[in-house]
Amino acid sequence: MAVIELKKIKREYRMEGKHDSLSKDDADALIVHALRGVDFTAEAGEFISVMGPSGSGKSTLMNILGCLDKPTSGTYTLDGIETSQSDSNTFAYIRNRKIGFVFQSFNLLARTTALENVELPLFYRGHEKNEKKMNTQLRKQRAIASLKQVGLGKRMYHFPSQLSGGQQQRVAIARAMVSDPAFILADEPTGNLDTGMTLEIMGLFQELNRQGKTIIIVTHEPEVAVYTKRIITLRDGELVSDTKVNNRRDAMDDLEQWKNHSLLAEPAAASQQEVAS
Ligand code: ADP
Ligand code: MG
Numbered sequence: 528m529a530v531i532e533l534k535k536i537k538r539e540y541r542m543e544g545k546h547d548s549l550s551k552d553d554a555d556a557l558i559v560h561a562l563r564g565v566d567f568t569a570e571a572g573e574f575i576s577v578m579g580p581s582g583s584g585k586s587t588l589m590n591i592l593g594c595l596d597k598p599t600s601g602t603y604t605l606d607g608i609e610t611s612q613s614d615s616n617t618f619a620y621i622r623n624r625k626i627g628f629v630f631q632s633f634n635l636l637a638r639t640t641a642l643e644n645v646e647l648p649l650f651y652r653g654h655e656k657n658e659k660k661m662n663t664q665l666r667k668q669r670a671i672a673s674l675k676q677v678g679l680g681k682r683m684y685h686f687p688s689q690l691s692g693g694q695q696q697r698v699a700i701a702r703a704m705v706s707d708p709a710f711i712l713a714d715e716p717t718g719n720l721d722t723g724m725t726l727e728i729m730g731l732f733q734e735l736n737r738q739g740k741t742i743i744i745v746t747h748e749p750e751v752a753v754y755t756k757r758i759i760t761l762r763d764g765e766l767v768s769d770t771k772v773n774n775r776r777d778a779m780d781d782l783e784q785w786k787n788h789s790l791l792a793e794p795a796a797a798s799q800q801e802v803a804s
Pocket of ligand 2 (some may be wrong): 585586587
């Protein structure tokens with residue numbers, strides 16, 4: 528069964544203005560057609576990049592996929608649930624249960640440890656209507672398991688400011704996975720990271736995908752998209768290409784090469800250290 532099925536998705540933004548008093552052409556100019564009928568299906572286990580120039584509709588599509596926004600028309604079926612018909616409570620429930628979000632700026636709570644950040648989605652779960660609160664011990668166990676999965680078992684009690692950017696993004700990925708969502712949705716997840724950390728995070732995504740996680744990332748960087756399995760491209764609100772990535776690169780291999788290369792590229796720094804010691 529498909530995890531995601533979008534059919535003829537359109538999203539129009541109506542701009543402020545007195546539509547009624549305008550000629551048809553002028554009234555049309557007040558409507559932005561951000562998505563013009565997008566059809567798209569993703570199966571479990573896929574790893575997809577969404578690309579396209581600025582203004583092509585990536586964020587609009589991401590908001591719809593993430594159940595943060597509803598399309599003007601068309602249907603979105605997520606894990607067998609037809610979301611377009613759902614009320615706002617169900618919509619919020621789907622968002623909390625079915626989707627793991629990862630953002631460019633990590634969005635971690637600053638005064639809260641890595642562990643507590645990862646527990647948060649499970650904590651909110653207990654506050655939903657008609658739902659049993661999750662047992663404190665179970666919540667902690669699940670968060671610890673998730674942090675171990677991203678290689679941060681030894682950093683659980685660190686605060687975000689005590690972690691590198693790459694480690695903070697790992698915490699965010701652990702948080703996204705803790706509720707065992709139908710898919711992970713990441714918006715420019717490496718946008719704030721340097722080359723080494725970018726490779727580390729893409730390596731982690733590749734590893735999680737090998738373990739069966741379904742992942743969709745929005746990125747404008749072709750260097751990042753080469754680590755995914757499939758690239759869809761938007762232009763002016765339309766899906767203009769959908770291609771399989773052939774000879775996919777391995778991010779951990781590239782990280783090793785990059786490390787060796789950057790060590791070789793810094794002989795000056797190395798010799799200075801010798802002088803100092
Ligand atoms: P991208 O993320 O690829 O840069 P967006 O999805 O943000 O593209 O935008 C697609 C189009 O929709 C653009 O023309 C943009 O100006 C327009 N748009 C996006 N959000 C809104 C909004 N809230 N109101 C009006 N127009 C919008
Ligand atoms: Mg955008």
